[in-house]
Amino acid sequence: MISAVALRARLDRGELTEEAAIRLNLETIEDLDGEIRAFVALNPGEGRPAGAGRPGPLSGIAIGVKDIIDTADMPTEMGSPIYAGWRPRADAALVMLARKAGGSILGKTATTHFAQGDPPATRNPHDRAHTPGGSSSGSAAAVAAGMVPLAFGTQTGGSVIRPASYCGVAAIKPSYRLLPTPGIKSYSISLDTAGLFAASVADAAFALAALTGRDFTLPEEMQPLRIGVTRQGFAGNVDLESEAALETAAEMLERGGAKLQDLDDPPEFAEAWRLHPVIGDGEALRSLAWEWETHRKLIPPKLTEALSAAEAIGPEEFDEARRAGKRARVAAHKFFRDIDAVITFSAPGAAPKGLESTGDAKFNRLWTLLGVPCVNVPGCRDSRGLPVGVQVIAPFGRDDRALAAASLLERAMRHVLA
Numbered sequence: 001m002i003s004a005v006a007l008r009a010r011l012d013r014g015e016l017t018e019e020a021a022i023r024l025n026l027e028t029i030e031d032l033d034g035e036i037r038a039f040v041a042l043n044p045g046e047g048r049p050a051g052a053g054r055p056g057p058l059s060g061i062a063i064g065v066k067d068i069i070d071t072a073d074m075p076t077e078m079g080s081p082i083y084a085g086w087r088p089r090a091d092a093a094l095v096m097l098a099r100k101a102g103g104s105i106l107g108k109t110a111t112t113h114f115a116q117g118d119p120p121a122t123r124n125p126h127d128r129a130h131t132p133g134g135s136s137s138g139s140a141a142a143v144a145a146g147m148v149p150l151a152f153g154t155q156t157g158g159s160v161i162r163p164a165s166y167c168g169v170a171a172i173k174p175s176y177r178l179l180p181t182p183g184i185k186s187y188s189i190s191l192d193t194a195g196l197f198a199a200s201v202a203d204a205a206f207a208l209a210a211l212t213g214r215d216f217t218l219p220e221e222m223q224p225l226r227i228g229v230t231r232q233g234f235a236g237n238v239d240l241e242s243e244a245a246l247e248t249a250a251e252m253l254e255r256g257g258a259k260l261q262d263l264d265d266p267p268e269f270a271e272a273w274r275l276h277p278v279i280g281d282g283e284a285l286r287s288l289a290w291e292w293e294t295h296r297k298l299i300p301p302k303l304t305e306a307l308s309a310a311e312a313i314g315p316e317e318f319d320e321a322r323r324a325g326k327r328a329r330v331a332a333h334k335f336f337r338d339i340d341a342v343i344t345f346s347a348p349g350a351a352p353k354g355l356e357s358t359g360d361a362k363f364n365r366l367w368t369l370l371g372v373p374c375v376n377v378p379g380c381r382d383s384r385g386l387p388v389g390v391q392v393i394a395p396f397g398r399d400d401r402a403l404a405a406a407s408l409l410e411r412a413m414r415h416v417l418a
Helices: 004-013 018-036 093-100 137-144 161-167 201-212 240-255 267-287 289-294 301-310 315-335 365-370 399-417
Strands: 039-042 062-066 104-109 150-155 170-173 193-198 226-229 259-262 341-345 374-381 387-393
Touching: 004 018, 004 201, 018 039, 018 062, 018 104, 018 137, 039 137, 062 137, 093 104, 093 150, 093 201, 104 137, 137 150, 137 161, 137 193, 161 170, 161 374, 161 387, 170 201, 170 399, 193 201, 201 374, 201 399, 226 240, 240 259, 240 341, 240 374, 240 387, 240 399, 267 289, 267 301, 267 315, 267 365, 315 365, 341 399, 374 399, 387 399
Parallel strands: 062 104, 062 150, 226 259, 226 341
Antiparallel strands: 039 104, 150 193, 170 193, 170 374, 341 387, 374 387
Protein backbone atom coordinates (compact mmCIF):
# COMPACT_ATOMS: atom_id res chain seq x y z
CA MET A 1 0.00 0.00 0.00
CA ILE A 2 1.00 3.63 -0.47
CA SER A 3 1.19 5.89 2.57
CA ALA A 4 -0.14 9.35 1.73
CA VAL A 5 1.89 10.83 4.59
CA ALA A 6 5.11 9.21 3.41
CA LEU A 7 4.37 10.22 -0.18
CA ARG A 8 3.78 13.81 0.91
CA ALA A 9 7.17 13.81 2.64
CA ARG A 10 8.93 12.47 -0.47
CA LEU A 11 7.27 15.09 -2.64
CA ASP A 12 8.21 17.87 -0.24
CA ARG A 13 11.84 16.69 -0.18
CA GLY A 14 11.97 16.69 -3.97
CA GLU A 15 12.65 12.95 -4.18
CA LEU A 16 9.66 12.51 -6.46
CA THR A 17 7.78 14.84 -8.76
CA GLU A 18 4.02 15.07 -8.73
CA GLU A 19 3.90 13.85 -12.31
CA ALA A 20 6.07 10.83 -11.49
CA ALA A 21 3.94 9.96 -8.46
CA ILE A 22 0.74 9.95 -10.50
CA ARG A 23 2.32 7.96 -13.29
CA LEU A 24 3.43 5.30 -10.81
CA ASN A 25 -0.18 4.95 -9.75
CA LEU A 26 -1.32 4.62 -13.35
CA GLU A 27 1.31 1.96 -14.01
CA THR A 28 0.23 -0.03 -10.95
CA ILE A 29 -3.39 0.16 -12.08
CA GLU A 30 -2.38 -1.06 -15.53
CA ASP A 31 -0.48 -3.99 -13.99
CA LEU A 32 -3.07 -5.11 -11.44
CA ASP A 33 -6.54 -3.92 -12.26
CA GLY A 34 -7.18 -6.43 -15.01
CA GLU A 35 -7.67 -8.99 -12.24
CA ILE A 36 -8.89 -6.88 -9.33
CA ARG A 37 -11.27 -4.65 -11.32
CA ALA A 38 -11.30 -1.83 -8.79
CA PHE A 39 -11.69 0.92 -11.41
CA VAL A 40 -14.48 1.52 -13.90
CA ALA A 41 -12.99 4.70 -15.42
CA LEU A 42 -9.58 6.37 -15.44
CA ASN A 43 -8.44 9.93 -15.95
CA PRO A 44 -4.90 9.61 -17.37
CA GLY A 45 -4.86 13.36 -17.90
CA GLU A 46 -4.05 13.62 -14.20
CA GLY A 47 -0.54 12.46 -15.12
CA ARG A 48 0.12 15.84 -16.70
CA PRO A 49 3.35 17.76 -15.88
CA ALA A 50 3.74 19.01 -12.34
CA GLY A 51 2.64 22.57 -11.78
CA ALA A 52 -0.53 22.29 -13.83
CA GLY A 53 -2.61 21.45 -10.78
CA ARG A 54 -3.50 23.51 -7.75
CA PRO A 55 -0.90 23.47 -4.94
CA GLY A 56 -2.03 22.07 -1.62
CA PRO A 57 -1.50 19.30 0.92
CA LEU A 58 -2.82 16.67 -1.52
CA SER A 59 -0.73 17.81 -4.52
CA GLY A 60 0.75 14.77 -6.25
CA ILE A 61 -1.56 12.40 -4.36
CA ALA A 62 -3.94 10.29 -6.44
CA ILE A 63 -7.49 9.66 -5.29
CA GLY A 64 -10.01 7.07 -6.41
CA VAL A 65 -13.64 8.18 -6.29
CA LYS A 66 -16.58 5.83 -5.77
CA ASP A 67 -18.73 5.88 -8.86
CA ILE A 68 -21.82 7.29 -7.20
CA ILE A 69 -19.91 10.54 -6.64
CA ASP A 70 -20.15 13.07 -9.48
CA THR A 71 -17.08 14.02 -11.50
CA ALA A 72 -17.24 16.56 -14.30
CA ASP A 73 -14.34 15.01 -16.25
CA MET A 74 -15.37 11.34 -16.05
CA PRO A 75 -18.66 9.44 -16.27
CA THR A 76 -20.66 8.70 -13.14
CA GLU A 77 -22.52 5.47 -13.83
CA MET A 78 -23.46 4.35 -10.27
CA GLY A 79 -22.92 0.71 -11.13
CA SER A 80 -26.08 0.77 -13.22
CA PRO A 81 -26.78 0.42 -16.96
CA ILE A 82 -29.39 3.15 -16.48
CA TYR A 83 -26.55 5.67 -16.27
CA ALA A 84 -24.15 4.15 -18.80
CA GLY A 85 -21.96 6.95 -20.14
CA TRP A 86 -23.66 9.66 -18.10
CA ARG A 87 -21.49 12.76 -17.61
CA PRO A 88 -22.37 15.19 -14.83
CA ARG A 89 -21.79 18.86 -15.53
CA ALA A 90 -20.20 19.52 -12.12
CA ASP A 91 -18.04 17.81 -9.53
CA ALA A 92 -19.57 16.68 -6.28
CA ALA A 93 -18.70 18.98 -3.38
CA LEU A 94 -16.35 16.36 -1.93
CA VAL A 95 -14.48 16.01 -5.22
CA MET A 96 -14.11 19.77 -5.44
CA LEU A 97 -12.70 19.88 -1.91
CA ALA A 98 -10.10 17.32 -2.99
CA ARG A 99 -9.18 19.32 -6.09
CA LYS A 100 -8.89 22.54 -4.03
CA ALA A 101 -6.48 20.70 -1.73
CA GLY A 102 -4.38 19.75 -4.79
CA GLY A 103 -5.53 16.13 -5.10
CA SER A 104 -5.56 14.32 -8.44
CA ILE A 105 -8.84 12.51 -9.16
CA LEU A 106 -7.32 9.54 -10.93
CA GLY A 107 -10.36 7.42 -11.58
CA LYS A 108 -13.80 6.15 -10.63
CA THR A 109 -13.96 3.06 -8.46
CA ALA A 110 -16.49 0.26 -8.75
CA THR A 111 -19.63 0.33 -6.64
CA THR A 112 -22.56 -1.95 -6.10
CA HIS A 113 -25.67 -0.83 -8.01
CA PHE A 114 -26.68 2.51 -6.47
CA ALA A 115 -24.55 1.56 -3.44
CA GLN A 116 -26.92 -1.21 -2.40
CA GLY A 117 -26.33 -4.96 -2.37
CA ASP A 118 -25.81 -6.14 -5.97
CA PRO A 119 -22.03 -6.51 -6.27
CA PRO A 120 -19.67 -5.38 -9.03
CA ALA A 121 -16.92 -7.58 -10.46
CA THR A 122 -14.27 -6.29 -8.02
CA ARG A 123 -12.13 -8.87 -6.26
CA ASN A 124 -10.31 -8.84 -2.94
CA PRO A 125 -6.58 -8.17 -3.50
CA HIS A 126 -5.68 -10.64 -0.73
CA ASP A 127 -7.53 -13.52 -2.40
CA ARG A 128 -9.25 -13.04 -5.76
CA ALA A 129 -11.86 -15.68 -4.84
CA HIS A 130 -13.20 -13.49 -2.01
CA THR A 131 -15.33 -10.36 -2.00
CA PRO A 132 -13.70 -7.02 -1.18
CA GLY A 133 -16.93 -6.01 0.55
CA GLY A 134 -19.21 -3.22 -0.52
CA SER A 135 -20.75 -1.03 -1.51
CA SER A 136 -17.43 0.86 -1.74
CA SER A 137 -15.87 -2.24 -3.29
CA GLY A 138 -13.44 -0.63 -5.72
CA SER A 139 -12.26 2.05 -3.31
CA ALA A 140 -11.20 -0.44 -0.63
CA ALA A 141 -9.58 -2.77 -3.17
CA ALA A 142 -7.73 0.04 -4.95
CA VAL A 143 -6.06 1.24 -1.75
CA ALA A 144 -5.33 -2.31 -0.56
CA ALA A 145 -3.63 -3.16 -3.86
CA GLY A 146 -1.46 -0.03 -3.78
CA MET A 147 -3.10 1.51 -6.84
CA VAL A 148 -3.87 4.81 -5.10
CA PRO A 149 -3.01 6.21 -1.66
CA LEU A 150 -6.54 7.47 -0.99
CA ALA A 151 -10.07 6.69 -2.11
CA PHE A 152 -13.54 8.01 -1.35
CA GLY A 153 -16.47 5.84 -0.38
CA THR A 154 -19.88 6.19 1.21
CA GLN A 155 -21.65 4.35 4.02
CA THR A 156 -25.37 3.86 4.54
CA GLY A 157 -25.07 0.61 6.49
CA GLY A 158 -21.46 -0.58 6.56
CA SER A 159 -20.10 0.33 3.14
CA VAL A 160 -16.85 1.95 4.32
CA ILE A 161 -15.85 0.11 7.49
CA ARG A 162 -16.72 -3.42 6.34
CA PRO A 163 -14.79 -3.38 3.00
CA ALA A 164 -11.87 -1.72 4.80
CA SER A 165 -11.84 -4.64 7.23
CA TYR A 166 -12.09 -7.21 4.43
CA CYS A 167 -9.29 -5.56 2.43
CA GLY A 168 -6.98 -4.75 5.34
CA VAL A 169 -6.91 -0.96 5.01
CA ALA A 170 -7.66 1.92 7.35
CA ALA A 171 -10.84 3.87 6.80
CA ILE A 172 -12.94 6.49 8.49
CA LYS A 173 -16.65 7.06 8.31
CA PRO A 174 -16.67 10.53 9.85
CA SER A 175 -19.40 12.14 11.87
CA TYR A 176 -22.55 12.60 9.81
CA ARG A 177 -22.07 15.40 7.25
CA LEU A 178 -18.51 16.27 8.26
CA LEU A 179 -17.74 15.56 4.60
CA PRO A 180 -20.31 17.09 2.23
CA THR A 181 -22.71 14.90 0.25
CA PRO A 182 -24.11 17.23 -2.49
CA GLY A 183 -23.34 15.57 -5.82
CA ILE A 184 -23.43 12.06 -4.34
CA LYS A 185 -26.27 9.82 -5.53
CA SER A 186 -28.53 9.46 -2.53
CA TYR A 187 -29.83 6.17 -1.23
CA SER A 188 -30.91 7.33 2.23
CA ILE A 189 -30.65 11.02 2.99
CA SER A 190 -30.71 10.37 6.74
CA LEU A 191 -27.93 7.79 6.67
CA ASP A 192 -25.61 8.34 3.68
CA THR A 193 -22.18 9.43 4.92
CA ALA A 194 -19.07 10.12 2.86
CA GLY A 195 -15.86 8.49 4.06
CA LEU A 196 -12.37 7.65 2.92
CA PHE A 197 -9.88 4.78 2.69
CA ALA A 198 -6.13 4.99 3.32
CA ALA A 199 -3.14 2.80 4.07
CA SER A 200 -3.03 3.71 7.77
CA VAL A 201 -4.93 5.68 10.37
CA ALA A 202 -2.31 8.43 10.13
CA ASP A 203 -2.94 8.66 6.39
CA ALA A 204 -6.70 8.86 6.96
CA ALA A 205 -6.22 11.64 9.53
CA PHE A 206 -3.95 13.54 7.14
CA ALA A 207 -6.46 13.29 4.30
CA LEU A 208 -9.44 14.26 6.46
CA ALA A 209 -7.56 17.32 7.70
CA ALA A 210 -6.64 18.32 4.14
CA LEU A 211 -10.27 18.04 3.03
CA THR A 212 -11.90 19.81 5.97
CA GLY A 213 -9.30 22.33 7.12
CA ARG A 214 -9.53 20.88 10.63
CA ASP A 215 -6.68 19.81 12.87
CA PHE A 216 -6.52 16.03 13.12
CA THR A 217 -2.90 15.85 14.23
CA LEU A 218 -2.37 12.55 16.01
CA PRO A 219 -0.71 12.94 19.43
CA GLU A 220 2.53 11.07 20.03
CA GLU A 221 1.58 10.65 23.66
CA MET A 222 -1.75 10.96 25.41
CA GLN A 223 -3.33 10.45 28.77
CA PRO A 224 -4.52 6.88 29.43
CA LEU A 225 -7.68 6.38 27.42
CA ARG A 226 -10.98 5.10 28.75
CA ILE A 227 -12.09 2.50 26.23
CA GLY A 228 -15.44 0.78 26.22
CA VAL A 229 -15.94 -2.64 24.66
CA THR A 230 -19.24 -3.67 23.08
CA ARG A 231 -20.02 -6.88 21.23
CA GLN A 232 -23.41 -5.65 20.03
CA GLY A 233 -25.23 -8.77 21.16
CA PHE A 234 -28.42 -7.56 19.48
CA ALA A 235 -26.71 -7.89 16.08
CA GLY A 236 -26.25 -11.66 16.25
CA ASN A 237 -23.33 -14.04 16.04
CA VAL A 238 -19.75 -13.24 15.12
CA ASP A 239 -17.05 -15.49 13.66
CA LEU A 240 -14.15 -16.61 15.81
CA GLU A 241 -11.62 -14.52 13.87
CA SER A 242 -13.46 -11.26 14.62
CA GLU A 243 -13.84 -12.19 18.27
CA ALA A 244 -10.12 -12.94 18.40
CA ALA A 245 -9.30 -9.60 16.73
CA LEU A 246 -11.39 -7.71 19.28
CA GLU A 247 -9.74 -9.56 22.18
CA THR A 248 -6.31 -8.80 20.71
CA ALA A 249 -7.21 -5.13 20.38
CA ALA A 250 -8.39 -4.97 24.00
CA GLU A 251 -5.17 -6.61 25.17
CA MET A 252 -3.01 -4.24 23.13
CA LEU A 253 -4.82 -1.20 24.45
CA GLU A 254 -4.51 -2.38 28.06
CA ARG A 255 -0.78 -2.94 27.56
CA GLY A 256 -0.59 0.64 26.34
CA GLY A 257 -2.19 1.91 29.54
CA ALA A 258 -5.80 2.24 28.47
CA LYS A 259 -8.53 1.48 30.96
CA LEU A 260 -11.10 -0.88 29.47
CA GLN A 261 -14.62 -1.65 30.53
CA ASP A 262 -17.33 -3.82 29.03
CA LEU A 263 -20.41 -1.81 28.17
CA ASP A 264 -24.06 -2.77 28.25
CA ASP A 265 -25.87 -1.64 25.13
CA PRO A 266 -28.99 0.36 25.97
CA PRO A 267 -32.27 -1.10 24.70
CA GLU A 268 -32.68 1.93 22.45
CA PHE A 269 -29.68 0.72 20.44
CA ALA A 270 -31.23 -2.66 19.69
CA GLU A 271 -34.50 -1.09 18.57
CA ALA A 272 -32.77 1.46 16.32
CA TRP A 273 -30.58 -1.28 14.84
CA ARG A 274 -33.68 -3.35 14.05
CA LEU A 275 -35.40 -0.44 12.32
CA HIS A 276 -32.38 0.85 10.39
CA PRO A 277 -33.56 -0.86 7.14
CA VAL A 278 -36.97 0.78 7.44
CA ILE A 279 -35.30 4.18 7.31
CA GLY A 280 -32.70 3.27 4.70
CA ASP A 281 -34.92 1.40 2.26
CA GLY A 282 -37.89 3.66 2.92
CA GLU A 283 -35.86 6.69 1.91
CA ALA A 284 -34.31 4.81 -1.03
CA LEU A 285 -37.78 4.28 -2.48
CA ARG A 286 -38.06 8.07 -2.68
CA SER A 287 -34.44 8.75 -3.70
CA LEU A 288 -34.65 6.22 -6.55
CA ALA A 289 -38.25 6.98 -7.48
CA TRP A 290 -37.41 7.92 -11.09
CA GLU A 291 -35.25 4.85 -11.67
CA TRP A 292 -37.81 2.56 -10.02
CA GLU A 293 -40.75 3.89 -11.99
CA THR A 294 -39.14 4.32 -15.41
CA HIS A 295 -36.37 1.68 -15.58
CA ARG A 296 -37.54 -1.08 -13.27
CA LYS A 297 -36.39 -3.85 -15.61
CA LEU A 298 -32.80 -2.59 -15.24
CA ILE A 299 -32.86 -2.69 -11.43
CA PRO A 300 -30.88 -5.76 -10.22
CA PRO A 301 -32.26 -8.45 -7.86
CA LYS A 302 -31.08 -7.34 -4.40
CA LEU A 303 -32.11 -3.74 -4.98
CA THR A 304 -35.43 -4.87 -6.48
CA GLU A 305 -36.08 -6.90 -3.34
CA ALA A 306 -35.27 -3.95 -1.06
CA LEU A 307 -37.40 -1.44 -2.97
CA SER A 308 -40.30 -3.87 -3.32
CA ALA A 309 -40.29 -4.45 0.44
CA ALA A 310 -40.09 -0.69 1.02
CA GLU A 311 -43.34 -0.20 -0.88
CA ALA A 312 -45.10 -1.89 2.04
CA ILE A 313 -43.68 0.56 4.61
CA GLY A 314 -46.45 2.88 5.75
CA PRO A 315 -46.04 6.38 7.19
CA GLU A 316 -46.59 5.23 10.77
CA GLU A 317 -43.89 2.54 10.55
CA PHE A 318 -41.47 4.91 8.88
CA ASP A 319 -42.06 7.67 11.43
CA GLU A 320 -41.61 5.24 14.32
CA ALA A 321 -38.30 4.12 12.86
CA ARG A 322 -37.18 7.74 12.72
CA ARG A 323 -38.26 8.26 16.33
CA ALA A 324 -36.36 5.13 17.36
CA GLY A 325 -33.26 6.58 15.76
CA LYS A 326 -33.70 9.79 17.74
CA ARG A 327 -34.12 7.85 20.99
CA ALA A 328 -30.92 5.93 20.25
CA ARG A 329 -29.00 9.13 19.62
CA VAL A 330 -30.20 10.49 22.96
CA ALA A 331 -29.17 7.24 24.68
CA ALA A 332 -25.75 7.51 23.01
CA HIS A 333 -24.95 10.60 25.10
CA LYS A 334 -25.08 8.50 28.27
CA PHE A 335 -23.39 5.52 26.58
CA PHE A 336 -20.31 7.62 25.73
CA ARG A 337 -20.41 9.79 28.85
CA ASP A 338 -17.61 8.13 30.85
CA ILE A 339 -15.41 6.84 28.01
CA ASP A 340 -13.24 8.28 25.28
CA ALA A 341 -13.98 5.69 22.60
CA VAL A 342 -15.48 2.26 21.99
CA ILE A 343 -14.06 -0.78 20.25
CA THR A 344 -16.20 -3.39 18.54
CA PHE A 345 -16.27 -5.65 15.49
CA SER A 346 -15.74 -4.11 12.05
CA ALA A 347 -17.40 -7.10 10.38
CA PRO A 348 -18.74 -10.54 11.35
CA GLY A 349 -15.49 -12.13 10.14
CA ALA A 350 -13.03 -12.12 7.27
CA ALA A 351 -14.18 -11.55 3.70
CA PRO A 352 -16.59 -14.31 2.60
CA LYS A 353 -15.60 -16.50 -0.31
CA GLY A 354 -17.39 -15.77 -3.57
CA LEU A 355 -18.46 -12.61 -5.37
CA GLU A 356 -22.23 -13.02 -5.06
CA SER A 357 -22.40 -11.05 -1.80
CA THR A 358 -20.49 -8.15 -0.27
CA GLY A 359 -20.95 -9.41 3.29
CA ASP A 360 -23.10 -8.38 6.23
CA ALA A 361 -23.26 -4.83 7.65
CA LYS A 362 -24.86 -5.91 10.92
CA PHE A 363 -22.04 -4.60 13.12
CA ASN A 364 -21.93 -1.21 11.34
CA ARG A 365 -25.44 0.00 10.78
CA LEU A 366 -26.22 1.18 14.33
CA TRP A 367 -23.24 3.54 14.31
CA THR A 368 -24.20 4.90 10.91
CA LEU A 369 -27.68 5.63 12.23
CA LEU A 370 -26.19 7.37 15.27
CA GLY A 371 -23.99 9.49 12.96
CA VAL A 372 -20.87 8.93 15.08
CA PRO A 373 -17.30 8.66 13.73
CA CYS A 374 -16.03 5.12 13.06
CA VAL A 375 -12.50 4.04 12.14
CA ASN A 376 -11.40 0.63 10.90
CA VAL A 377 -8.05 -0.40 12.30
CA PRO A 378 -6.31 -3.10 10.24
CA GLY A 379 -3.71 -5.49 11.59
CA CYS A 380 -5.20 -8.89 12.41
CA ARG A 381 -5.60 -11.84 10.04
CA ASP A 382 -7.42 -15.14 10.09
CA SER A 383 -5.84 -18.58 9.60
CA ARG A 384 -5.99 -18.13 5.80
CA GLY A 385 -4.17 -14.80 5.93
CA LEU A 386 -7.27 -12.71 5.21
CA PRO A 387 -7.51 -9.36 7.01
CA VAL A 388 -9.81 -8.81 9.98
CA GLY A 389 -10.25 -5.28 11.32
CA VAL A 390 -11.40 -3.74 14.59
CA GLN A 391 -13.75 -0.76 14.71
CA VAL A 392 -13.06 2.28 16.90
CA ILE A 393 -16.00 4.61 17.58
CA ALA A 394 -16.22 7.96 19.37
CA PRO A 395 -19.06 10.34 20.25
CA PHE A 396 -20.60 12.50 17.54
CA GLY A 397 -18.29 15.32 16.47
CA ARG A 398 -15.24 13.79 18.14
CA ASP A 399 -13.56 12.53 15.00
CA ASP A 400 -10.26 13.67 16.49
CA ARG A 401 -10.78 11.35 19.43
CA ALA A 402 -11.75 8.41 17.20
CA LEU A 403 -8.62 8.87 15.08
CA ALA A 404 -6.35 9.29 18.10
CA ALA A 405 -7.63 6.11 19.76
CA ALA A 406 -7.46 4.22 16.46
CA SER A 407 -3.90 5.39 15.88
CA LEU A 408 -2.86 4.25 19.35
CA LEU A 409 -4.39 0.83 18.70
CA GLU A 410 -2.83 0.56 15.23
CA ARG A 411 0.64 1.35 16.54
CA ALA A 412 0.30 -1.14 19.39
CA MET A 413 -0.91 -3.91 17.08
CA ARG A 414 1.83 -3.28 14.53
CA HIS A 415 4.48 -3.47 17.23
CA VAL A 416 3.21 -6.69 18.77
CA LEU A 417 1.95 -8.51 15.67
CA ALA A 418 4.87 -7.65 13.39
